[in-house]
Amino acid sequence: MQLQTIVDIPTFPFNISYKDKLTFIGSCFADNIGTKFKTAKFNTLINPFGVLYNPASVLMCLNVIVSNTFDEEKMITHNDIWHSLLHHGSFSKTSKNEALQNIKNSLNVAHAFIKNTDYLFLTFGTAHVFEYEGEIVANCHKLPAKTFTRRRLSVDEIVEKLSAGMAALKEINPDIKIILSLSPVRYPKDGMHTNSLSKATLLLAIEQLCEMESCFYFPAYEIVLDELRDYRFFAEDMTHPNTTAINYVWEKIEQAFLSNSTIQLKQQINKIVTASLHRPFNTDPAAHHHFLTAMHKKASNLQQQHPEIDLSAELEYFSTK
Secondary structure (H helix, E strand, O other): OOOOOOOOOOOOOOOEOOOOEEEEEEOHHHHHHHHHHHHOOOEEEEOOOOOOOOHHHHHHHHHHHHHOOOOHHHEEEEOOEEEEOOOOHHHOEOOHHHHHHHHHHHHHHHHHHHOOOOEEEEEEOOOEEEEEOOEEEOOOOOOOHHHOEEEEOOHHHHHHHHHHHHHHHHHHOOOOEEEEEEOOOOOHHHOHHHHHHHHHHHHHHHHHHHHHHOOEEOOHHHHHHHHOOOHHHEOOOOOOEOHHHHHHHHHHHHHHHEOHHHHHHHHHHHHHHHHHOOOOOOOOHHHHHHHHHHHHHHHHHHHHHOOOOOOHHHHHHHHHO
């Protein structure tokens, strides 16, 4: 008996390995999946500007990273706090110099990383944008609502902006592969019809970009809304996928992008990482010492076989404990 409508996942002409560098930019769903790769010890950069929801903000992030220049005019002060209109609130500080230094430090890391990134995952959440003095911003930082105007991007506008951004990116990294996805998180405050129009706008833009720019689409949105069509797969707000749903999508991503040998290696790494988080119930110091020694040996051997994987934290734990 078939109890789901199964989403067909395309066959991708590549496999992601531990030798690759991965960058994730976009919504909180990009954070969730990027963290899965990072926890599995892939070389990963996640949202260097913080979470971004609309494609125009994603484009601005890419442009700043590619050029490695940040315009201080994008900073404002409100209630004695300095904010960047392109960055998440975690970059906000009472000192402008401190906020600016944090932004520049993150930018330098992102610029160096993206020049050698093999796979860039872009996840869009909404086609709606906020504008401040005629320019789209990435974060409103709880400024008064009257400070901003809100509108929905058009399909053509999204395609035009991102095409230009991708072209600039490929000038510094011509071999980069770009994977687009749509966040399954819904935005019901404006009404579900408005949310559907926003998502449809993004899907149409993504389709055009994949045809024009040789991008690839991973159907995370369809997997959650069709295969997991039940509120037990959502958090208490009934809009965000819960841990079970995220793990389900992660398994689909593994199947789509990882070879069998990479999955097997990931499983070995997971055992080592899990062991480093283990807190012994057995108070026998000799038994615990034996466990730590054995795990240190396994981690050390794996590190030597795969120098591209960073197990330094786990090795240090097994040594010091």
